[in-house]
Amino acid sequence: MFAKNDQMPILKRYSADLHIHTVLSPCADLDMGPVNIISAARRLGTGIIAITDHHSAANVPAVMEHAGDEPPLVVPGIEVQTREEVHLLCLFPDLHTLNDFARLIRDKLPLVQNRPDLFGEQVVVNGKEEILYFEEMLLTGSVGMTVESVAREVKMREGLLIPSHVDRPAYSLLANLGFLPPGLTVHALEIARPELKERLLAAHPNLKNSAFITSSDAHFLSQMDSAYMTVFYLAEPSFQEIRLALGGEEGRKVSIELRVRPEPGAA
Ligand SMILES: [Zn+2]
Numbered sequence: 001m002f003a004k005n006d007q008m009p010i011l012k013r014y015s016a017d018l019h020i021h022t023v024l025s026p027c028a029d030l031d032m033g034p035v036n037i038i039s040a041a042r043r044l045g046t047g048i049i050a051i052t053d054h055h056s057a058a059n060v061p062a063v064m065e066h067a068g069d070e071p072p073l074v075v076p077g078i079e080v081q082t083r084e085e086v087h088l089l090c091l092f093p094d095l096h097t098l099n100d101f102a103r104l105i106r107d108k109l110p111l112v113q114n115r116p117d118l119f120g121e122q123v124v125v126n127g128k129e130e131i132l133y134f135e136e137m138l139l140t141g142s143v144g145m146t147v148e149s150v151a152r153e154v155k156m157r158e159g160l161l162i163p164s165h166v167d168r169p170a171y172s173l174l175a176n177l178g179f180l181p182p183g184l185t186v187h188a189l190e191i192a193r194p195e196l197k198e199r200l201l202a203a204h205p206n207l208k209n210s211a212f213i214t215s216s217d218a219h220f221l222s223q224m225d226s227a228y229m230t231v232f233y234l235a236e237p238s239f240q241e242i243r244l245a246l247g248g249e250e251g252r253k254v255s256i257e258l259r260v261r262p263e264p265g266a267a
């Protein structure tokens with residue numbers, strides 16, 4: 001608690017991976033269960049993760065439950081593919097709000113039965129990684145909503161909207177629309193290849209003041225150990241602190257840094 005606004009809290013450094021798929025995403029490996037995801041995050045020292053399956057929030061509780069009160073902080077999220085085939089990370093302050101958003105998204109998803117032989121299994125688990133059920137509706141594909149309408153629904157729920165992998169040639173805001181629509185509230189842009197960020201900014205100079213993150217977009221466990229990582233400087237690991245950092249407010253900040261790995265043989 002601070003008596004005056006001019007007193008800055010002590011900020012700590014938290015590495016974050018805000019884009020991770022679980023066994024519920026048909027394209028993800030069956031190793032992507034809560035136990036493995038949490039232990040990989042702890043091994044890597046990742047302080048904040050977000051679970052962002054395609055069009056469903058059904059495995060978020062299991063990952064949150066498995067993490068318990070210990071790090072990492074698990075941010076509830078979902079990855080939406082809009083009518084324009086643009087991928088958007090939608091993150092929410094709590095599970096209740098995410099579930100409300102996920103119900104809306106499910107209603108806008110075309111009714112197609114999953115074919116596990118073609119697309120892969122969509123497994124819903126609990127925190128102990130026991131199988132609860134198999135999701136039968138195919139979770140990939142586009143929902144019948146535009147980028148603008150998804151953005152509006154996220155904003156209404158005080159969520160964070162982060163267009164996914166905007167530097168990829170497909171399923172990305174910049175590739176599919178060609179530009180960041182004026183008036184669209186985005187809290188950050190996710191880039192898959194931070195080493196090429198300058199090239200992206202040269203092509204899109206209007207983005208130079210945007211917040212950028214990078215994430216693993218892990219569909220396999222080994223992908224969580226990405227070369228670059230997002231680092232937040234926060235008073236504590238919380239959704240509201242992440243929001244402040246993405247907005248560059250109250251001294252909080254976000255940066256993309258090379259992952260520092262422990263020296264071989266170090267304790
Ligand atoms: Zn994506």
Ligand SMILES: [Zn+2]
Nearest residue numbers: 019021079217
């Ligand atoms: Zn993804």
